Amino acid sequence: MPRKVDHRARRELLADALMRLAAARGLEEVSLRHVAAEAGVSTGMVQHYFRTKDEMMAFALGMVMDRIRERSDGAVASATPRELVRGLLCEVLPLDETRRLENHVVLAFLAYAAVKPSIASGLRESAAGMREFLADQLRASGADGIDPERAAAGLLALVDGLGIQVLSRQLTEEAAIAALDSHLALIFD
Template identity: 80%
Template sequence: MPRKVDHRERRELLANALMRLAAAQGLEKVSLRQVAAEAGVSTGMVQHYFRTKDEMMTFALGMVMDRIRERSQAEAAPTTPRELVRGLLLQVLPLDETRRLENHVVLAFLAYAALRPSIASGLREGAAGMRTFLAGQLRAAAADGIDPDHAAAGLLALVDGLGLQLLSHQYTEAEAVAALDAQLTLLFRPAAT
């Protein structure tokens, strides 16, 4: 009896190979042939699952976002909006090897997408969803004197900047987490009575 193929698993195998290559050399130089070699499969198999490099990259970026969400949800159940926001943003920061690889991939993807508007749309959707979620948590906390939408955009910009600083060894993990916590303390002040 023929073995049943798990197509999602195969796509993830290829996306993981793409992410390793992207982290090591950026996306511009990565080819379908290199992904096949890195994954230990034929180029034909790569082309069976992904018609183009852009299609494979979009899948890989979605996989990174799914992993961040899964890790965030796997954490102990947060009891406040601040804890929920902190838990999610900590999963975005490159604080371990897995998250460093993901950050390298996202940076490579951003650089690649800067010249390809069709690819950038997936990034915009992901960022918009994250901003909406963060703004909702700020509203739920009734944070004092802030515009939740602007504050959410600022939090994402802060985490992006901290991520770059961590990847370039400008900050330690402890310094980056302390900076995030300081901003969260400012944003999640209780409303004045």
């Protein structure tokens, strides 16, 4: 009887290897051969699932965004808009090893996307979805005197900047959360 192969799991195994390499050495050092070695598989297997490095990178980026979404979807239905906003933004901050790895990868993708339009489109779609969710929550909260779209864009930019500060050890995780909470207080209080 032929063995059933979980193709999604194999693609995720390869994407995880790519993310470890990108975090350790940067995307410019990532190749199909390096990913195969990191994952402990043949280069042929990598090529079976991904024709190009860009295709593999786009999948890995999508996987990071899916994981952030899955973690933030764990919020309770009875959560307030403020709690939902804070929960999502905390999932984006590099507050543990998993999120630090994801942040390293996203930063590498951002640099790579500056010259690769196919990667940039995935980042744009993801950021637009997050801004839309945040703006919807800001509208639902009834926060007075703010433009929800601009405030959502500002919150994402804040978290991006705080993430860089934490990754470069200029801020502690606790200081980043305190800064986020003070900005949320400005919007919601």
